[in-house]
Amino acid sequence: xxxxxxxxxPHLQIYKPQLTSVLSILHRFTGLGLVLGAxxxxxxxxxxxxxxxxFDVAQAIAGAWYGRALLFLWAFxxxxxxxxxxxxxxxxxxxxxxxxxxxLSGWSVVILSLLLTLGSFTAGYWYMGAF
Amino acid sequence: xxxxxSALARIRGRGPAREGVRHWWxxxxxxxxxxxxxxxxxxxxxxxxxxxxxxxxxxxxQPVTYGLxxxxxxxxxxxxxxxxxVVIEDYIAGEWRKLALVLLSKLxxxxxxxxxxxxxxxIAFAG
Numbered sequence: 001x002x003x004x005x006x007x008x009x010p011h012l013q014i015y016k017p018q019l020t021s022v023l024s025i026l027h028r029f030t031g032l033g034l035v036l037g038a039x040x041x042x043x044x045x046x047x048x049x050x051x052x053x054x055f056d057v058a059q060a061i062a063g064a065w066y067g068r069a070l071l072f073l074w075a076f077x078x079x080x081x082x083x084x085x086x087x088x089x090x091x092x093x094x095x096x097x098x099x100x101x102x103x104l105s106g107w108s109v110v111i112l113s114l115l116l117t118l119g120s121f122t123a124g125y126w127y128m129g130a131f
Numbered sequence: 132x133x134x135x136x137s138a139l140a141r142i143r144g145r146g147p148a149r150e151g152v153r154h155w156w157x158x159x160x161x162x163x164x165x166x167x168x169x170x171x172x173x174x175x176x177x178x179x180x181x182x183x184x185x186x187x188x189x190x191x192x193q194p195v196t197y198g199l200x201x202x203x204x205x206x207x208x209x210x211x212x213x214x215x216x217v218v219i220e221d222y223i224a225g226e227w228r229k230l231a232l233v234l235l236s237k238l239x240x241x242x243x244x245x246x247x248x249x250x251x252x253x254i255a256f257a258g
Binding site: 032045 | 163173187204211
């Protein structure tokens with residue numbers, strides 16, 4: 001029988017933060033956030049299934065300042081998890097696992113996910129006719 | 132002490148998940164599936180920014196949208212359940228608490244997918 005106090009993951013606070021560890025932790029946090037975001041997406045779909053009145057309420061919440069802030073965070077979490085997930089898949093295939101490329105792909109993921117977030121928001125405002 | 136089992140048999144199932152490679156593999160396969168689906172969905176959402184109920188219902192009622200939304204949400208909640216399981220196994224101590232939380236998170240993901248399936252079906256067929 002296994003004892004109950006076998007070691008789990010290491011204590012994170014004794015390590016100096018580095019791009020590699022920060023992105024790894026961010027991948028988990030964005031993953032957790034995306035499950036919550038998916039739950040809100042289901043709520044939005046349920047509102048749409050209920051009819052125009054319920055959907056208008058959902059759209060008003062999404063369009064309020066806190067709704068837009070949450071959507072912005074959700075978009076960043078989605079794009080980061082998407083880009084960094086592709087990075088992980090490349091590693092699983094044995095590609096780019098040397099230190100130089102780990103840092104190169106890491107910064108690329110940061111910049112690309114920020115650009116995609118800003119780009120999708122700009123496109124959203126454009127489709128709403130904001131400019 | 133005599134142990135006739137092989138080294139492999141002794142080491143199997145000793146990790147926090149008590150299982151092998153299937154979880155890892157399904158997580159990667161759902162990830163691959165989600166790449167194009169997420170891109171498609173975000174484009175669809177951006178196009179419908181601020182759209183009213185009629186326009187969004189029209190979009191979600193199209194057969195291609197309906198089918199892809201079901202695959203997207205199925206893959207997303209499956210991928211999410213596997214991810215939650217890894218986080219729980221890594222950070223929750225105590226066998227019973229760990230087991231209960233993993234089961235609860237899987238039930239929550241299944242429930243959310245079923246809710247989305249019912250909602251999408253109502254929009255597409257009864258809207």
